[in-house]
Amino acid sequence: MIKAFRLIFQKARNPANFSKLFLRALGIIRLEGLNGIRIRLAATQETAILGYQQWINLHENLDLGSEAFIKLKIDCLNCPPLMSVLMPTCDSNIAWLKEAIHSVQKQLYPYWELCIADDASSNPEVKSLLHECSQKDSRIKVTYCQDQLGISGATNTALGMANGQWIVLLDHDDIISKDALYHIAMAADANQSLSLIYSDEDRIDPDGVRSGPYFKGGWNPDLFYSQNFISHLGAYKKDLVDKIGGFRVGFEGSQDYDLALRCIEILESNQIYHIPRVLYHWRSHEKSFSCQHSAISKNAAVKALNDHLSRRAINAHAVAVNAGYRVIYELPLDKPLVTLIIPTHNRIDLLQRAVSSILEKTTYLNYELIIIDHRSDEADSLAYFNQISSIENIRVMRVDEPFNFSKFNNQAVNVSNGSIVGLLNNDIEVISPDWLNEMVSLAIQDGVGAVGARLWYPDDTLQHGGVILGYGPSRIAGHIHGMSRENQGYFGRAELIQNFSAVTAACLLVKKSVYLAVGGLDENLPVDYNDVDFCLRLIKLGYRNIWTPYAELYHYEHGTRGKPLNSQKSSQLILDMNYMRHRWGDYLIKDPLYSTNLNLDVAFRLASPPTTPGANKCTEYE
Template identity: 50%
Template structure:
């Protein structure tokens, strides 16, 4: 009879995977059962090879049952009729019923399932009662119980190894000496994993617990066999220690002394479990102490405020008298100034007259020159010189296009296709150099003119706003919180006056001065507090930096909402009206943010940041929430206000902690510039170089947020923003990379060689979909690909339908993840797939897109923006590299409404959930946009990453839309998208309504697509 090791060595069937230590141990443990008619249950069979080996080992077995949660195990079949497979979670009732349908009782149960502590404990409690007396339960791979990823740890109170150790105490229950049921020892496991034994007497049938490295063996015998029993005394000579012969004659049983006073025996829970409970109670006590301290501070502050009010009223009377005297002096001074100004105006009028005369003389000289003989003679020379530079540029671009496209004829096809898609402007756009500083771009981004047209309020609008405010039944009180420390007095004055000038009147300004050393600050703040009762000021006794000062200001706030304002920045007069209007219209909102711009020393506004709707992935890359940020006060109370230790990024940290308590639906964006951020040497408005510690503080805040949220990964500062690195799981999921093609030998070889040769992610398969190739060399190449076990070639001769080709391939893909790859893709960054997999495995993520470059290193895909060109366009297309785009977005991980399927990774379950690509209405174009919109509609977000970088030799084998049939098909696909998605195409939440839909460069919209202010 062969040993188990011999059976494993000669096995050639389905794969079985066991540690070498297990084989001789199983031989020893299972030898007594080998010739019996046993029933065996194995939980976790993977490829099913162990069942074939058990069939050889137990020749007389009655039933060998394997159970696995993997649905692919349903395909396993066995020649031995006594072998059966059940697919499902072994700890689910329906799966247990299916198992019991084959055998109600077992002699051997082997748990080789998920190895998580919870599953192991639940499997034991569910199936140990089904063992016959003399049966054995074996748990494998208990080394996992020391790992966090499997619900474990060396001292984890609820790890599987801790559970089996406790069973040793259960076996010795009769010796405890306290009135406690054995089952009480396992109560913590019952609560932790929400399970329990169906039969309370089962624990009495545990005969022994044996441990071998990574194995635990629990034997079952009748309860009567599991007690210490009576004492056996042999012999007659008792010369050394007497008393044993008396026991022999009495047949006395073992007697356990009472342990009711033993503190270690009367504990309700184990020390590890008790420690957890004490930690929770300690946190609760800290919270209560903090609350009581807050009450004491509030009462002390109130008493101080009352005393301060008395002092301020007395000062106010004195100041008013002084101001009256000053006013008389000022009137006399102003009269003298008026006389002086009149004299200056007269002088300026004389200067203007002299300038006009000079201009007239200059114009006469120019006219004389233009009509001179020399000017007319040199005209033929000047014209060619002026045009030469432009001609050289056009020729250079054209020749590069000929080389890139493989000759003159393909280049002309490409030009005609471009003309059909984008018209003359698109064609000229390729011939003209595109730079952000070009005159055309500068005209489109003339923010001064844009402000005059769309962001200035006239008296009629002011009246309308005041009428709307008066009609509000609920006017929320907005507390504007302002910490101050040595601001320029004139800037501080402007900041405070910008609040006082608000069209919405129901506000309070809460100022905390952090011990400013400038002697002008305190009297200035005191003066404002005297003039306006809505302005509250507290002067801190000790400098604590911005977080502590902000908390001091926050303590003054009694409003339901809090807006943050720096001591040198400005609010436009309609800012708080827009905020109040949003609060009233959206009762469930808890966080509000707006667009912003910067303001220089001269008062000129510039550099507007027109933001998108809430974008989690972009927020992890940059704090776009910052200005103007408005918070629900109860939410701030819940998170404890500003946190000490993250100064410079205290507002970033505050929002991170707030979003941990609310859903994204409670965050609202106002698409208007409601904040003017002052630019000066000490402000981060000009860049993080002014406060380098702010970047590091933001990095810390993000990493601690990830830790609190259980996100496996880390965040680092990368100069233009933050980069989130998401950890890959210990077992890498299989990715099926699907590449449709027709012929295209050179492109396919380049694509596959770059994937195989450069990709660092190891667990992938490549599925080449051959769509009717007829090139002999290409066919020979496809045949050779089969030599690599990771590559399959599927022949699909249907007429070209990109959607159908991919849908068919996905149905045959083995991977948990699917990658849609064009055949003209070439890998640049080796970790491209690791980056995309790390992102797509994050909760809530649907599709992930990559950064794609043209061969000339200009940007091809930086995310898809809806509405451009009527359907969609690529963000910052053709931007030269390196280019970080609008506010760094092209260099940061960000959510978009859609990403291109030229390189897209998605979970297969999500792909199937939304129905895959639309192969009926969108056979060629826009199928990826439609697919992504359906993913978003299903509740997921689509993410683009710049850290997965590849070349895209765009649609090189598909051909051009150069015949009436193709053009008609393209028009029908455009009409389908517009009919199906309607207004959504022009309200992209990942883009701003203040930015253009005519270009792909994030330039200004003329006019913006926002609702009228009043």
């Protein structure tokens, strides 16, 4: 932070720069308060000095005291589970294989066995090393396949040797952290109902340098249909894996994805648990199976996903996309009627663009449009309302009372004819003609609450890529924003269907029955955060909210009401913020779908320290 201040001071010594900096700072304070200045200083500091290696040094250092405490915690377990680490090998790189085996032997958690199935390696050094390791350590069990069985077959052979209550998957050229099995065991002991546990992961190059950490969130079923984020480190109850028949031959390269898809079919969400720690280091090299056979791996993943959809009788199919996979849900032949609701006040230029884009571009035809006119008094607006009222599927509903976005939408929903309702701002413009097909196809799925779209600013930078709780200056919630169209986002997530805690009501679809069941928008939130509150209440009732990048619209944000700059609007914003904090409390501090290791000021940047105290401490299972 000192370096950041020094840099600003040096720039400010130039009179020309000083006036620019002063005006910019004044604008930031006016809109965001002093916290906005702090955020930008923190971002400057992080960009300048905080790399991943430094983050590792700060947050992953296990000193003697920490290791002693971990061992004490292990000793306090009444019935420590045996962990069976499964490792198929085949003509492995000797140095990397040694590191992989050694990473298991270094575990602080002592109750493990390493089950190695060598898949008919032609290199005698591999068999010699495996024999030597098994002779020196009785916990290492090795079997030698006479014929090559492939990854799935070899892993099943290793599974057949396993005696543990849990199995842990480790590739022959990768590494697990020395506390990996400890965290798996402690999570399993703390919650006996768990059957599937996964952790964060990163990459390690041939020289042992770590990079590319993937800090994941809690269980995100729709993101899992878009990418295998369970991947590494994955741990499964052995009886669960036995029940589904182990690994399936024919899915090599994505055999673990196929395994996990079959597991989640018989699990409840609360049986799946995420450990927010990097416990697995994935060796990145050009001779890995995923690099040499990327097309085979991706095809196997699509096949596994389509098999899963078929078994679950979901009327959909999966395809490969650049960032992962996409599940395309089929619409019924009798498409449901959708009621699109747009509140507006004058600014006919905005409304006309929004309505025209819907009428001219939308390929989904079974919809009606309700325009909520709030005290418009401009002649052009009134004339436009008369004009569009003559269109068969459009009606104008006039309201004459103080502005309340929540109340207006609730009133419109009550008189809507559609079985699905869509909330829209008047400052949107349709980009993708199939936007409504996509959103309806998701909204009608079982267990789905609100569905949100990918919204762009007119300059083609992202305006809305989902809402993160605790994000931004308010520490209530904020949009993922600012990325260009060329940016795929954090591990491709800007281009993948996934779950978020909330989506924006600038473009939101939901079943009318679900809208009414949750009580609609809270009219105590007339301006801000009513959509976030609505989405959180949906989650509380057991629904999941979905964001899709395949429904795209422009959002000319703040076109109607403007940003909350005057005292009246600022006072209302403060009231709305306080209402949210009182209702949701600590839930706003930690978004279950966003990692505690990621920043709450700049999305998907490393947080230092982690956003939840103790997130990287060994005391979390107390």
